[in-house]
Amino acid sequence: MHPEQVSLEGKVAIVTGGGAGIGRGIAMGLAAFGARVAILELIPERATAAAAGIEAAGGTALALPTDVRDGEAVERGVAATCERFGGVDILVNNAGGVFAAPFLETNERGWDALHRANLKHIYHGCKSAGTRMVAQGRGGSIINVVSIEGVRAAPLYAAYAAAKAGAINFTQTLALELAPHGIRVNAIAPDVCDTEGLRSVMPAGQTPEGPQPMIPMNRAAQPSEIAGVAVFLASELASYVTGNTLHVDGGTHAAGGWYHHPKTGAYILGPPR
DSSP states (O other), rough: OOGGOOOOTTTTEEEETTTSHHHHHHHHHHHHHTEEEEEEESSSSHHHHHHHHHHHHEEEEEEEEOTSHHHHHHHHHHHHHHHHHSSEEEEEEOOOOOOOOOGGGHHHHHHHHHIIIIIIIIHHHHHHHHHHHHHHHHHEEEEEEEEESSOOTTTTTTHHHHHHHHHHHHHHHHHHHGGGGEEEEEEEEOOOOOOOHHHHSOOOHHHSSSTTTTTTTTTTBBBBHHHHHHHHHHHHHGOOOOOEEEETTHHHHHHTTTTTTTTOOEEESSSSS
C-alpha cells in the first residue's frame, strides 16, 4: 500500500445534489483529493456557489443546474461533464427529499414524488454515467447515498424508507452486473447529519451540536465525515469493495434500539423515560 492510492488526481466525478449539505461536503472532499467535480444541483445558485467554493480552494468544478428526477436532464448533465472533462470515473447519487405523513394519508402522488426523488434519480444517474463508464473501459466507482431508514422501520416515512431500501438492494444488484467491467457500486447510509436541512426543521432552541442520546457517539455527523467515506470508496483503497452499504451513523445501526440515558450516560434498551 502507498498514500497515492487515495489520490483522485485525473478522475472526474459527478455529484447530484452537490449544492448543499452532505452532497456539497462530498463534492468538496472529492475535489480536495484531486478529482474534477461536476455538481448536478436543482437550485442554480447553490450549484454555482458550491463550484465557486471548490475553485476557491484550488480545485476544478463545473456547476450544472439539473433536476435529477428528469432522465433527459441527467443525460444532458452527464454529457456536458464528459465534454468538459473527457469522461466520468465517479458518480455520487446523493440527491433526495423527504416529508412526514402517515401511510394511510399518503396519496399516490406523494408516494411517486418520494420515489422519484430518492430512487428513480439513481436509475437515471447510473444508466447515463454507467453506460459511459463501460464504454470508457477504465472502471469506475458509483456511490449511492441512502439512509439508515432503508434498513429499519420508519413510521410516518413509509414511502421514503421503501425508496431507500430499494436503493440499497439496487446497489447490491448493480454491483454484480457491473463487476466484470471493473465498476464498483456501493452505498453510504448516514443517520443524523449537521446540514442546512436539519437545522431548518429542528425545534426552536435545539441545535445539532447538542447531545444525541439515540446515537452511540452522542452527536450528529458532519458532512466532512460522510465525505471521507465517499473519498475512500472512490479511491483505489477500496478497489476490492463493491456491493456494500457502509453505515456512517455513529453506531446507530449497530445499536438496534439501545440509547444513552440522558442523566447517567449508561445504555438502556428503548428511549429514555
